[in-house]
Amino acid sequence: QVQLVESGGGLVQAGGSLRLSCAASGSIFTINTMGWYRQPPGKQRELVASITSGGSINYADFVKGRFTISRDNAKTMMYLLMNKLTPEDTAVYYCNALIKPSYPLGGPTNYWGQGTQVTVSS
Numbered sequence: 001q002v003q004l005v006e007s008g009g010g011l012v013q014a015g016g017s018l019r020l021s022c023a024a025s026g027s028i029f030t031i032n033t034m035g036w037y038r039q040p041p042g043k044q045r046e047l048v049a050s051i052t053s054g055g056s057i058n059y060a061d062f063v064k065g066r067f068t069i070s071r072d073n074a075k076t077m078m079y080l081l082m083n084k085l086t087p088e089d090t091a092v093y094y095c096n097a098l099i100k101p102s103y104p105l106g107g108p109t110n111y112w113g114q115g116t117q118v119t120v121s122s
Helices: none
Strands: 003-007 010-013 018-025 028-039 046-051 057-059 067-072 077-082 091-101 109-112 116-121
Touching: 003 091, 003 109, 018 028, 018 091, 018 116, 028 067, 028 077, 046 067, 046 077, 057 067, 077 091
Parallel strands: 010 116
Antiparallel strands: 003 018, 018 077, 028 046, 028 091, 046 057, 067 077, 091 109, 091 116
16 A cells, blocks of 8 residues: 655756655654656666665765655655756656555555656767
8 A cells, every 4th residue: 555656757858857756654663764766768677866864875976966865753754956957867767765664563665656757968
């Protein structure tokens, strides 16, 4: 019953910024690590950034300081602020979270959102 829903994707010009949001809802006991992945056209899905429940952050090298990941534990939300976007950033961006469901009570499970399209034009 746990759901992850992304929002904020769209069409943006090169050099512009975009802010993605991920909302987690449902029967959630705890949320451990959350992360953003992306899948460019014709390529495999790759990690963009991750953040633990304690706030430890890991970025992919290609981000190069352009992206900022954050989360609001009280609101079960995660964000990705993307600056200085380039056409190479064009991809479907997915929200991922390691979540322990509250009902039925179970162990940590990976959940995925359905993705949001980000298109950067030159």
